Amino acid sequence: MENHAALLELTGIEAGYAGVQVLWGVDLELREREIVALLGANGAGKTTVLRTISGIVKPWHGDIVLQKQNLDGLSPREIVSRGVIHVPEGRHVFPRMSVVDNLRAGAYTERAWSHQRETLEEVYGLFPRLYERRSQLAGTLSGGEQQMLAIGRGLMARPKCLMIDEPSLGLAPKLVDAVLDLVIQIRDLGCTVLLVEQNAQRALEVAERAYVMEHGRILFAGASAAVAGDPAIRQAYLGL
């Protein structure tokens, strides 16, 4: 479809927790300015893939390369400062901090901190609601607003790649629309988005490409239309 340059590449990633292997040879590629969906049932290993990319889980084997640089052995902090940002499952806003302080926390790396003001303007432009609620404690926001805040906080780091884990979880359909709309806007600003979803139908509508996982393996990779149009995949892995 498009021939954008590769941004992030995982090859043969094996990883797990305390000796229990969860990922079995995961290959995944993200190009610049694209939305990629990572799909699969609960427990398939999607979150573990994100944790491995963000340096929280150390891979046992395999390589993660960001723009020709191997991320091997880098701390989460160094990975964040290279522009790869992980918006965690379940939002995890800082509940007893105001909305604006949550956003400031997102701009913690040196480069992001020095551009705080401009980025804040941009984020408020994308999320007028966050601007209205800027002095409110994050814990008092609705679920949809907290998801917006979690994404906005991720954007404060001025990411090249934003990985969003299950943003539609627990949201009403209207809010899911709003979140997915934002994902498109974020991509249009020049950021690659890795969208992890159990809600495959909706994710496939916005993503250009998709990966389907089961039991820690990538079973299928291809254009969204191909995934959506494959009855076997739809039935077996996506529950559609």
Next chain:
Amino acid sequence: MHGFNIAQLLVDGIVAGSMYALMASGISLIWGTMRMLNFAHGEFYMIGGYTLFFALVALKVHPVIAVGLGLLATFMLGVVVERLIMRWLLLRAEWEMPTLVATLGLSVFMQNFALRTFGAGDLGLPYVVPGVFRIAGVVLPGQRIAIVLVAIVAFAVVWSILRYTKFGVAIRATSQDRDTAVLMGIDFPKVYMLTFGISVALAALAATMLAPIYSVNPWMGQRPMLKAFIVVVFGGLGSLEGAILGGVVLGIIESVGVAVVSSEWQDVIAFAILILVLWVRPQGLFGAKES
């Protein structure tokens, strides 16, 4: 009533309470950020006291510089202790018990180290701030006025750091959700180290204010620390506002209580309050219920 000067009692209570608050805020800061209790907090207070004594008596520096040296030495010792001892324990899955036992052990070690090195004797210091003021029948030595002013400035500084600085954002984020703070690129071990240092420096500040009133000895930190623990239970662990209000309220209750009964009852009153609060409101007066 029979000749009690209520204004004097309140003022005395506020003076004592501001120091309880200073001690308690350090304990609360460490708890809030690192979820550990520091039972050696009183011994860092002691380090502040000895440093002040030697700076004033041996080095003969200006009192303000002596106080600064007390804070600096204690801060640096705190940073080293955190880096060399606490860090390894805090990174474990089960850190509550090991850190608690380690700080208890550290407390015993530091007391005995001071005993071997400096001896058991009480070292007296002159008041750093001279003069006695009388305002509307209330007697106020300059040292005590200085104590309250210093406490107010210290709280303003800590509050502003937490509220406005990048480091403050990192402390608050780490204390509310450490795993998510990591995703922001926050280096929580560094946050822990500096938080520990700041916390024990607050204890040292209290010591430098109180050492001229009491005296310097290896056990000088014990009572202030016990009082501080009462205050944090009273005000709610992890809350700076709770530590300040709890400290002042305890100071006033003690000062009024001692006037009504007698001074041997001071600690009884304090611990009775502790038991009462634990019974009626275990999360403290200002603490939120933990889920």
